[in-house]
Amino acid sequence: MSLKYIFLLVTVFSLFAFNAIDKPKYPFQDSTLTVEERVDNLVGMLTLEEKISQMVNNSPSISRLHIPAYNWWNETLHGVARTSYKVTSYPQAIAMAATWDTTSLKTMADYSATEGRAIYNDSQRQGKTGIYLGLTYWTPNINIFRDPRWGRGQETYGEDPYLTGSLGKAFVRGLEGDNPKYLKASACAKHFAVHSGPEWNRSTFNAKVSDFDLWDTYLPAFRDLIVDAKVSGVMCAYNAFDGQPCCGSDKLMQKILRDDWKFTGYVTSDCGGISHFWRTHKTHPTKESAAADAVLHGTDCECSGDPTYRALLKAVKDGLISEKEITTSVKRLFTIRFRLGMFDQAEEVPFSKIDIAVLESDAHKAHALKMARQSMVLLKNEPFANPKSNVLPFGKDIKKIALVGPNADDKAVMLANYYGFPSRISSVLDGLRSKPGVEIIYEKGCNLVDNKVFKPNWKGNNFSFGGKKGFQVAYFKNTKWEGQPASISRVEKIDFQWGDGEQVADGIIANQFTMRFTADYKADETSDVVFELKGDDNVKLFIDGEKQIETDLKGGYYTLKAQKAKVYQIVIDYLQYTDNAEIELNMGTVESASAETIAQRVKNVDAIVFVGGIAASLEGESMPVSVEGFKGGDRTNIELPKVQTALMKALKATGKPVVFVNMSGGAMGFEWEAENLPAIVQAWYGGQAGGQAIADVLFGDYNPAGRLPITFYKNVNDLPDFEDYSMSNRTYRYYKGQPLYAFGHGLSYTNFKYSNLKAARSEKANEVLVTVDVTNIGKLAGDEVIQLYLSHQNVGYQTPIRALKAYQRSYFKAGATKTISFKLGANELSEVNGIGKVIRMSGNLAISVGGAQPSPTLLAQGKSIQEQFTLN
Incomplete structure (x- = not known):
């Protein structure tokens, strides 16, 4: 041959x-066909049982058709969350809202999608398909932060529908990308739609609102994301609305979402939400009726560890729902997966080449610092000893600073909730120590809610197992420490962090597992030994067989009255169900020093910085917190914990200037501090670069320009009942009192003047063009957030006192003037009438433009400007 x-x-x-x-x-594998054709082909080959199997977050593979398993549940609220990879952590959502910068938020979302794609691609190469590895991210949270007591308000973009909608659209566009064929990642607008606490009764609560409030406050941001930004996913809420669970609401899910807004994407329940239909809301008698009704209302995917949707097969047999209606939901789900490129060759999908080398890239880390700086809100800044200069920024005469407070050297507080682990987190102490030529004296002084300050003194040599130093650790592949351990090893210290699904030991990943640490502790002296234990989801300390601590991430303490040379058996049981896995054991002593004692220790300085507030260990989603002032993740009051105010009073008595840096996810009512301290910074939860950003603001290396996305009230007496969803006397749009600090407020180290405001109709009858000249009249360059508000006057129905309709963050050199232009279109010139109908404004308007909401003082100072305008 x-x-x-x-x-x-x-x-x-x-x-x-x-x-x-x-x-x-099969035709569905042919990428030249349309998505609709491919979905029709794939779903048309599925049996009813296979269709139902795909309607839960943890969808199994269908091997006969080469359909891989997929878990829909993933998070990226402020950076990719709950992952085993090291990722970039940006400021919490409420902090990003304080930047008032849609460009920064869009970039952050794009970077998060990039890191998410890298993790997805790497997981695919390893054959992993578990939770928190997919491309469907259940964010952003665009609920209205109507009440500062809501613990999850930190996840939102604040109290204003316009600001929330504009920031939410930027996030969606950044995360989903602009590729004409493929989604970079899938965003999900949540929680649709009338949802903002309380957390403790969310599975039984029935929200009642007027049509006016529904369309004026609760729906506009969702409309922005669904109609304008074309978001690919929606999550319905836990609570009921007008007597129906939100995921089964005629009005929300059928009339508004599907019929009026023509939403064609997928809807997922919040996790466990469908079971609430029959278990807690008691609106449905059986699993079958609950599952059928949820699907009939357009809830396509159920998130649950014990899915109610398993009852759909019987529901079909019982005639409660047809296979055709189930098919509709399954098609929506597969449409998203096709749009993400999950059934195409890697070379066809432009995002498939993104490698894990992009994780924590220099650009991403720089942007985390930029947004942390942008988020800082300077609430107050007045002179102290020198009447010619304010306390901040610190000048060259400040050479010795006392740093005090429960959040001063806490890295975990920066990550808030729904977080991933970065390689490095900057605490405020780290940030201040990075400044040359300044001596820093650190004293914690108190905890968030008490003065029992733990001081570590780890003695590792005192712990042994089987005659060898350290702890034996046994790992179990269940949540009950049952059976034989899957793995046994030894560790010298208990201090671990794992992302969900990360490998913990041979054969053990961090998802629904338990650990048991065992050691003998031999005391080297007769004394009190304090054990500090932290863990999430649950951790228990046993000494000689008796349980002494059971706690979660907020931590617990136990004092052992140890006898010299006596041996005590130490057992620590740790449970991780889902989310990140964290456990830490320390030992040392507890000091309960008085505020006056702490003040005496730090009085010989040039200035004092107190870093306090609260933390996500106290406020958040449905938390088992039982501390005075907190309930189930929410707050029962908004005051700063008393122990912190008492310490700041003692610090003020030293005669040194005290700067208060507050960290919180919501508004705090610190009346004494606002009245008595010369400078206050609202620092939120700043992400991995939060401490550096705070230090940069304090020392003037960055000129602050953050603005409040929420109203800071004086105290809880200013608020209506938490469960009252009426907007009467809530938020800046309807609050009739005098706030502590107003929505939109924020100071700078320079000053701006507004002039030459003009408003005129454009050639398009439905538009009004507004221009204003803004001048930096100070000596420093910096950003200004120009805010435009409309007040509709002399109408015969309810309207807001004023409403934000446009804004722009812009950089100004010292002495520079810019003409800022705004275009008010149909959306900005619309309002809701007394029966809940969206109509075009007409008649007399007051147009106000400035660096904050208008007030007589700001108008007189030229920091705001106003003009009357008639709109026909």
Whole structure:
């Protein structure tokens, strides 16, 4: 046989083999077809049982059709969360809202999608398909932060529908990308739609609102994301609305979402939400009726560890729902997966080449610092000893600073909730120590809610197991420490963090597992030994068989009255169900020093910085917190914990200037501090670079320009009942009192003047063009947030006192003037009438533009400007 003939045979065989391998077996594998054609083909081949199997977050594979398993549940609220990879952590959502910068938020979302794609691609290469590895991110949270007591308000973009909608649209566009064929990642607008606490009764609560409040406050941001930004996913809320669970609401899910807004994407329940239909809301008698009703209302995917949707097969047999209606939901789900490129060859999907080298890239870390700086709100800044200069920024005469407070050297507080682990977190102490030529004296002084300050003194040599130093640790593949351990090893210290799904030990990943640490502790002296224990989801300390601590991430303490040379058996049981896995054991002493004692220790300084507030260990989602002032993740009052105010009073008595840096996810009512301290910074939860950003603001390396996205009230007496969803006397749009600090407030180290405000109709009858000149009249460069508010006057129905309709964050050199332009279109010039109908404004308007809401003082100072305008 000639070489030519052999070559011909090889070529023919190769072509045949190539076509046999790469030619699509089924039409849905053919990427040249439309998504609709491919989805119709795939879903058309599924049995009813297979269709139902795909309607839960943890969807199994269908091997006969080569459909891989997929878990829909993933999070990226402020950076990719709950992952085993090291990722970039940006400021918490409420802090990003304080930047008032849609460009920064869009970039952050794009970077998060990039890191998410890298993790997805790497997981695919390893054959992993578990939770928190997919591309469907259940964020942003665009609920209205109507009441500062709500613990999850930190996840939102604040209290204003316009600001929330504009920031939410920027996030969606950044996360989902602009590729004409493929989504970079899938965003999900949540929680649809009338949802903002309380946390403790969310599975039974029935929200009642007027049509006016529904359309004026609770729905506009959702409309912005669903109609304008074309978000691909929606999550319905836990609570009921007008007597129906939100995931089964005629008005929300059918009339508004699907019929009026023509939403074609997928809807997921909040996790466990469908079971609430029959278990807690008691609106449905059986699992079958609950599952059928949720699907009939357009809830396509159920998130649950014990899915109610398993009852759909019987529901079909009982005639409660048809297979056709189930098919509709399954098609929506597969449409998203096709749009993400999950059934195409890697070379066809432009995002498939993103590698894990992008995680924590220099650009991403720089942007985390930028947004942390942008989020800082300077609430107050007045002179102290020198009447010619304010306390901040610190000048060259400040050479020795006392740093005091429960959040001063806490890295965990920066990560808030729904977080991933970065490689490095900057605490405020880290940030201040990075400044050259300044001596820092650190004293914690108190905890968030008490003055029992733990001082570590780890003595590792005192712990042993089987005669060897350290702890034996046994790992169990269940949540009850049952059976034989899957793995046993030894550790010298208990201090671990794992992302969900990360490998913990041989055969053990961090998802629904338990650990048992065992050691003998031999005391080297007779004394009190304090054990500090932290863990999430649950951790228990046993000493000689008696349980002494059971706690979660907020931590617990136990004092052992140890006898010299006596041996105590130490057992620590740790449970992780889902989310990040964290456990830490320390030992030391507890000091309960008086505020006056702490003040005396730090009085010989040039200035004092107190870093306090609260933390996500006290406020958040449905938390088992039982501390005075807190309930189930929410707050029962908004005051700063008393122990912190008492310490700041003692610090003020030293005669040194005290700067208060507050960290919180919501508004705090610190009346004494606002009245008595010269400078206050609202620092939120700043992400991995939060401490550096705070230090940069305090020392003037960054000129602050953050603005409040929420109203800071004086105290809880200013608020209506938490469970009252009426907007009467809530938020800046309807609050009739005098706030502590107003929505939109924020100071700078320079000053701006507004002039030459003009408003005119454009050639398009539905638009009004507004221009204003803004001048930096100070000596420092910096950003200004120009805010435009409309007040509709002399109408015969309810309207807001004023409403934000446009804004722009812009950089100004010292002495520079810019003409800022705003275009008010149909959306900005609309309002809701007394029966809940969206109509165009007409008549007399007051147009106000400034660096904050208008007030007589700001108008007189030229920091705000106003003009009357008639709109026909």
